[in-house]
Amino acid sequence: MKPIFTTTLAVRDYELDSQGIVNNANYLHYLELARHDFCEAAGYSFAAMSADGINPVVRRAELDYISSLRMGDRMEISVSMERRGARFVFRQHISRLPDHQPVLDGVITIVCIENGTLSRGDRLAEAFREWLVDK
Amino acid sequence: MKPIFTTTLAVRDYELDSQGIVNNANYLHYLELARHDFCEAAGYSFAAMSADGINPVVRRAELDYISSLRMGDRMEISVSMERRGARFVFRQHISRLPDHQPVLDGVITIVCIENGTLSRGDRLAEAFREWLVDK
Amino acid sequence: MKPIFTTTLAVRDYELDSQGIVNNANYLHYLELARHDFCEAAGYSFAAMSADGINPVVRRAELDYISSLRMGDRMEISVSMERRGARFVFRQHISRLPDHQPVLDGVITIVCIENGTLSRGDRLAEAFREWLVDK
Amino acid sequence: MKPIFTTTLAVRDYELDSQGIVNNANYLHYLELARHDFCEAAGYSFAAMSADGINPVVRRAELDYISSLRMGDRMEISVSMERRGARFVFRQHISRLPDHQPVLDGVITIVCIENGTLSRGDRLAEAFREWLVDK
Numbered sequence: 001m002k003p004i005f006t007t008t009l010a011v012r013d014y015e016l017d018s019q020g021i022v023n024n025a026n027y028l029h030y031l032e033l034a035r036h037d038f039c040e041a042a043g044y045s046f047a048a049m050s051a052d053g054i055n056p057v058v059r060r061a062e063l064d065y066i067s068s069l070r071m072g073d074r075m076e077i078s079v080s081m082e083r084r085g086a087r088f089v090f091r092q093h094i095s096r097l098p099d100h101q102p103v104l105d106g107v108i109t110i111v112c113i114e115n116g117t118l119s120r121g122d123r124l125a126e127a128f129r130e131w132l133v134d135k
Numbered sequence: 136m137k138p139i140f141t142t143t144l145a146v147r148d149y150e151l152d153s154q155g156i157v158n159n160a161n162y163l164h165y166l167e168l169a170r171h172d173f174c175e176a177a178g179y180s181f182a183a184m185s186a187d188g189i190n191p192v193v194r195r196a197e198l199d200y201i202s203s204l205r206m207g208d209r210m211e212i213s214v215s216m217e218r219r220g221a222r223f224v225f226r227q228h229i230s231r232l233p234d235h236q237p238v239l240d241g242v243i244t245i246v247c248i249e250n251g252t253l254s255r256g257d258r259l260a261e262a263f264r265e266w267l268v269d270k
Numbered sequence: 271m272k273p274i275f276t277t278t279l280a281v282r283d284y285e286l287d288s289q290g291i292v293n294n295a296n297y298l299h300y301l302e303l304a305r306h307d308f309c310e311a312a313g314y315s316f317a318a319m320s321a322d323g324i325n326p327v328v329r330r331a332e333l334d335y336i337s338s339l340r341m342g343d344r345m346e347i348s349v350s351m352e353r354r355g356a357r358f359v360f361r362q363h364i365s366r367l368p369d370h371q372p373v374l375d376g377v378i379t380i381v382c383i384e385n386g387t388l389s390r391g392d393r394l395a396e397a398f399r400e401w402l403v404d405k
Numbered sequence: 406m407k408p409i410f411t412t413t414l415a416v417r418d419y420e421l422d423s424q425g426i427v428n429n430a431n432y433l434h435y436l437e438l439a440r441h442d443f444c445e446a447a448g449y450s451f452a453a454m455s456a457d458g459i460n461p462v463v464r465r466a467e468l469d470y471i472s473s474l475r476m477g478d479r480m481e482i483s484v485s486m487e488r489r490g491a492r493f494v495f496r497q498h499i500s501r502l503p504d505h506q507p508v509l510d511g512v513i514t515i516v517c518i519e520n521g522t523l524s525r526g527d528r529l530a531e532a533f534r535e536w537l538v539d540k
Contacts, residue, residue, distance in 0.1 A: 061159065
């Protein structure tokens with residue numbers, strides 16, 4: 001699936017664990033950062049959603065760890081987005097820079113809580129209409 | 136699959152995000168904690184593995200977020216373990232205490248790096264022989 | 271100053287950094303945890319304060335790092351509390367268990383934000399009256 | 406004291422706590438990041454120190470929290486450096502961008518562990534000679 005957004009990021013030293021590699025939980029942070037950056041670039045930031053009473057929450061995450069990032073590494077994170085009913089599915093890939101060695105494949109499924117209950121996600125789908133993969 | 140180990144844990148306030156719920160990445164920490172506690176209880180701690188040159192690393196994680204933990208919540212985390220070739224598959228479940236509301240299902244696949252290369256995991260399988268689910 | 275509360279805690283493997291010691295920022299988490307545990311034990315939890323519109327925030331932190339905690343270590347954290355005008359000063363000490371080797375001395379100064387502005391802290395002082403060190 | 410280095414950084418959403426402000430422990434991460442960036446820019450990266458057997462560790466931290474960073478905020482972090490015997494004292498300031506509202510003043514004292522024991526820090530002092538404040 002063709003990415004609709006990419007961003008770059010550097011490993012922070014405190015993200016390493018005692019094995020000298022980035023701890024597995026930090027990749028969820030990296031993916032979240034890229035999604036939030038995408039939302040902002042697409043014109044509807046997380047803060048704006050929050051102000052509109054839309055709370056996107058993670059419903060499912062699948063992470064394939066291919067290789068490890070280490071001290072001083074830089075990465076590129078890509079984002080694509082499709083809608084499946086009330087769910088928004090983000091396919092994301094992390095590769096190390098500058099050699100583009102694959103690091104992680106992630107599939108993150110988001111649902112929207114609006115006013116405390118699960119919504120159909122229509123407002124989000126409308127806001128991101130031009131970015132949603134056509135199925 | 137029947138759990139072979141359970142542990143309990145309390146949410147720490149700094150693990151909450153601005154939505155007032157535990158940030159999605161922290162669940163990987165909770166699952167890791169429970170696996171490490173299990174290894175120690177089973178007689179082969181993470182520190183001992185490290186001293187033996189065995190570095191378990193996460194190869195794949197599947198996380199189904201069912202409900203959210205909040206400030207003051209306590210949880211129970213269960214662990215089961217099976218071997219599939221060079222891979223060790225941990226099925227883990229988090230429920231909220233005391234009502235056992237389901238919070239998260241996780242499947243974490245681990246491989247072993249020994250002396251810098253992927254191993255068949257025989258030493259780990261031997262150490263955890265009595266805990267491995269019979270397939 | 272005599273501690274009014276102590277709690278015990280174990281280092282979590284993901285809190286270590288690539289030097290194999292607990293990263294310096296995690297000690298602020300440990301100290302916060304102990305203060306929150308104290309507040310709850312003293313009958314006025316952080317969640318209850320929040321519900322009452324009282325938001326304690328850190329105004330100043332002084333941390334003396336004496337020795338490092340490592341994988342598998344357990345610690346004891348003590349708390350004492352005094353009031354200085356609108357400020358609540360917590361003196362906290364972390365020692366390694368079971369040998370009580372000193373790890374960290376901390377002085378954390380808290381102020382209260384109530385309804386968006388700095389308060390004199392009278393409600394907090396009243397709630398913790400019996401625990402405040404007499405000056 | 407005149408800063409010898411500045412860097413800019415954006416708040417990450419997962420760094421916020423349930424009060425909607427950056428959790429106090431994250432500022433130690435921000436300050437560490439700026440020091441490591443400075444070291445790299447000055448030609449002697451943390452990774453290179455590590456390879457040379459030099460392990461800088463935090464000995465003392467003083468943090469004055471002046472105002473809070475929130476979702477979407479950007480910051481500037483400055484660094485200055487002086488030597489006091491075996492200690493390296495970094496004075497650091499964080500301000501919010503673009504209005505330069507003061508956020509935090511920090512004084513971080515570092516010592517060097519070389520081959521497991523406290524060193525006089527001569528190798529570090531030599532490497533950073535031109536950056537050290539003249540006393």
